[in-house]
Amino acid sequence: MNPSTMSGNRLAGIIGTGPWPSPAYDSLHAAISRVIADGRLPVGTRLPSERELATAIGLSRTTTTRTYGLLREQGFLLTRRGSGSIVRLPNVPGGRIDHLLTPAGADESEIDLTCTAQVASPWLLGAYDRALSQLPAYLPGTGYYPSGLPVLREAIAERFTRRGAPTDPDQILITSGAFGAVAIAVRALLQGSRAHPPDRSSSRRILIESPTYPNAIATLEGAGASLVSYPLEIGEDGHYWDLAAMEQALHRSRIRATYLIPDFHNPTGALLPESARGELAELLQRHSVTPIIDESIVELGLEDAPTPTPLAKFAPNSITAGSTSKIFWGGLRVGWMRLPRHLIDSMAATRLSLDLGAPVLEQLVAAELMRDHDAILPDYLDKLRTGRDILVAQVRTHLPSWDLSVPAGGMALWVRLPEERSGALAIAAREQGLALVAGPNFAPSGGLDGWIRLPYTAAHEQLSQLGPRLAAAWEDALSMEGRIPAGRARIVA
Missing domain, CATH: 3.40.640.10 (Type I PLP-dependent aspartate aminotransferase-like (Major domain))
Incomplete structure (x- = not known):
């Protein structure tokens, strides 16, 4: 499939038009690599020409040329004659992320945050009894x-x-x-x-x-x-x-x-x-x-x-x-x-x-x-709402540098990390008795190592323990420089 080309104006709409702190090529490089890692600039996209981007963001062509060169050196771009500059992600030991979530074999002391799922409704056994009578x-x-x-x-x-x-x-x-x-x-x-x-x-x-x-x-x-x-x-x-x-x-x-x-x-x-x-x-x-x-x-x-x-x-x-x-x-x-x-x-x-x-x-x-739908649902929503509020409080208290928006529904928080270390965090979390799924699992075209999903479907007692464990895991993840390459997560099954 031929890659799609992003216009200079569209890319400017994603990364902004400045101001660009000096040196401008370094600021522009940081902006582009960030949106690649976030997944907002999909892998396989052909970037606009250096001249077109320079016009769109108000910088010189020399600056955009130097920026593209730096992105190529770091593995974010692949440039071939006649094909333009194509977005990619740097190679990482361990290969491609496996997108398929698998059930976790957690022990009783581990808090499993790999999946958004609830335990069976208390109404379930009664429903089975009535169904058996109809069978x-x-x-x-x-x-x-x-x-x-x-x-x-x-x-x-x-x-x-x-x-x-x-x-x-x-x-x-x-x-x-x-x-x-x-x-x-x-x-x-x-x-x-x-x-x-x-x-x-x-x-x-x-x-x-x-x-x-x-x-x-x-x-x-x-x-x-x-x-x-x-x-x-x-x-x-x-x-x-x-x-x-x-x-x-x-x-x-x-x-x-x-x-x-x-x-x-x-x-x-x-x-x-x-x-x-x-x-x-x-x-x-x-x-x-x-x-x-x-x-x-x-x-x-x-x-x-x-x-x-x-x-x-x-x-x-x-x-x-x-x-x-x-x-x-x-x-x-x-x-x-x-x-x-x-x-x-x-x-x-x-x-x-x-x-x-x-x-x-x-x-x-x-x-x-x-x-019985209308009778069953309110209690479950109350449980989810309480779980959400507990988890929000834990993250904001123990990890104030993490950026989150409180969702109006659903089963999880989608949290932006201050650094692209979601894969490292998922690995470090194991030592704290946590099972997490790193952000790149949610990316169809790569990136998202700066994000982590935190379900609030776990028991409220477990959610109340999360803050200190997450904080300790994050501290360990920050020390993993050299073991987990920046910008791309590595998942170990």
Whole structure:
């Protein structure tokens, strides 16, 4: 794939236009390398010419030439005749970061912050009891329900309708978790089914936010997608979607689909404003892009506000993935897709090439939990809200140099470190009885070693102990010069 070229004005919008403390080439180098490490300047991007950048930021061409030379020396740029200057990351021992999160084998003394997940809802056993009483009615059949049990599809469709996106049960396809839904969607869009093969000229490029959920990166790449990063912008109130920048990315690359988490985004916690949802839908429709929307944590708003309106209300061609994992229990492994009618047949056919349906008992359990949804959720949200506030206080008290925005929902803090040592921090944390996931795991195109995700789903007693342990780990990470190269994390499994 040919790299996309960033204009001088766009790069100036990301790094600013000064003033540039003397020596200016050093200040400019620091600004560019920082946004590469942050993931806001994706790996593989072709930078503007030295002359174009000089004009955009008000410096001399001599300064930009010297800056590009320094970036090349440090491994941030690769320049070849006829190809321009392409963004890359310095080589690091240990190779490429593994984006797939794996379960931690933590002992009782270790605090596991590798995953945003809750223990089973207290309502779960009662739901299993009621589901078991219904199971005999299904035993005379084959047990295969590739589209899902009607009772569960009806419950999910009714919730979409109540939230503002009228939905019929036949638009719902039950899957094995939310990422089962994403895998089906991507495979159907990129590879097609025997009944509906893709157009030979169709693109395999999928636009994906940076940062994003690590398993999304693994799922999309595993389906053969070519990922195009769209870096979320950073403002005073945290991360946000710059739709003008997204349109530029869509102009530069022929995008087939986009994977987005607009509701309490994982890992940043950002929420796409209601006022921007119609604008986003119109933008994607104008570029003939199919949105794949991950609503796994849409229910986890921690402020007094209604559940966000489904993007499906504004984008009729969108595919929405959801799951019971974040609101009830991950062990159920029940997810769903809400589909536009013209995609139902192709998605169902693709689903049959992967598996024959989710387990009947777990679907019955999920239907029972959905029936009690409004009674179950408030207690869990109270627990999350308290956990968030405990964790915020711990970080601000013990690590005041760390920069965080308090999210309005979701399950984790996305914290900016004063130095790019997320990988070193994850390694040092083990000695303090902490299991962390370094920032580069959330980067589709590299970078983000200056960030760390801290879930607040752990027990409140554990969260109350985090501050001193994190502070000690950070002190050790700062002393790792020479063992962990600056600017890129190294993960040791």
